[in-house]
Amino acid sequence: MISGPEDVTMAVWGANGPIEIGANLTVRVGALSRRGESLVGRTVRVVESGGKEVARGALGEEAWPGTALLWTTIVVPVPSEPGLHSWEAHVDASTLAFSIAAVPVPAHALRVLMINTTNLENTPLPGVHVRAGHYAATTDETGRAELSVPKGTHTLHAWKQGYGRVATTMEVHADVEISLATEVLADKDPQYVREHWL
Structure with a gap:
C-alpha cells in the first residue's frame, strides 16, 4: 500500500x-x-x-x-x-x-526423470523440485516431472532435501526428455563433528 x-x-x-x-x-x-x-x-x-x-x-x-x-x-x-x-x-x-x-508462451514439453544413484540403486526419485526459470514441477512416484517451456536456452535445477542439487543448461527446440542423477548427501564426517562441534 x-x-x-x-x-x-x-x-x-x-x-x-x-x-x-x-x-x-x-x-x-x-x-x-x-x-x-x-x-x-x-x-x-x-x-x-x-x-x-x-x-x-x-x-x-x-x-x-x-x-x-x-x-x-x-x-x-x-x-x-x-x-x-x-x-x-x-x-x-x-x-x-x-x-x-x-x-514467452510455452511451446515444448521438457520431461525430466530423476534417478537416485545412492549405493548404485538407480531407482526413480519422487518429490524432487524441478525448475527451469519461471517454470516448475515436482517429480511424481515414478520420478518423472514435465514442464512446459518456450523454445530457447534453459538452466534446469533439481533439488530435494537430503539429496545433492543438480543443475544443467540445455537448448530446447522441440519436446525433450532428460534423465538426471543425484544421491543422498552423507552427514558430516564424524571426525569433523568431533573437532568442530563437541
Missing part, C-alpha cells in the same frame, strides 16, 4: 507473475480516502510506463475483504515482448506503480 499526495491510500492485488506475453492481467485496485471522503464510483485509470492509458474502472461500494479499501477489477493487456513491464494505477492525483514479468 502507499499513501498518495491527496491522502488516498491505494493497493493493487493480483499482479502476480509471471504471465504469458500477449495475455490479459486481471488486477484489483483498492483505494481509501484518509480524509474520510467517499470514493464510490471514482475512476481508476491504469497507464503504461509511456503514460498511455491502457485500462480503467470505477471503485465499487464494497470494501475489499479484511480492509477498508473500496475496489474494482481491471483487466490490463500484457505487451507482446518478454521482460518486466510496469504500470501505474491512478485515483485522482494519487498513483501506485506495479509490475509483472511477461514470459
